[in-house]
Amino acid sequence: MTDKKxxxxxxxxIPERLEPVYANLIKISHADDExxxxxxHKIPETNLAQGRAIVTITPQHxxxxxRALSANLKRYEATYGEIxxxxxxxxREESSNVEVA
Structure with a gap:
């Protein structure tokens, strides 16, 4: 059976109590296996950010x-125009920040 199937x-x-979170900043870090x-959520006009979620995945994921983000953003831009x-x-938009560590 293929991965796609x-x-x-x-x-x-999805648990009933699972609530969506808003994040406007992402810190990305890695080790050899994750x-x-x-x-x-960076609070506007301050030097403060509040943690919302931490997700650890394998390098393969x-x-x-x-790849999935790239494909989806290409479809998004084809529909709505260039980001x-x-x-x-x-x-300038505060919510577009991405930090790579």
Missing amino acids: RIEQLGVR VTLTFL AKRLL KLPEDGGA
């Missing part, structure tokens, strides 16, 4: 995540 048959259960994404980033001369 296995994923299509995957049943997902990649850790620390999702933070990180690469799959990168402008402040560092590329686009409009």
Whole structure:
């Protein structure tokens, strides 16, 4: 059975108490066998950030995540137009911050 077929048959259960979180900053760190994404909410006009979630995945899953994000963002831009980033001369938005550690 291929990975794609296995994923299509995957049943997902989301606990009733699981609440969505908002993060506008992500710290990415890694070791040889894992990649850790620390999702933070940077409080505007302060030098403070509050932790929202920590997700640790394998390097293989990180690469799959990168591919999935890339494919989804290409589809998004095809529908809604190019996403402008402040560092590329686009409009400044606090929620677009990503920190790579």
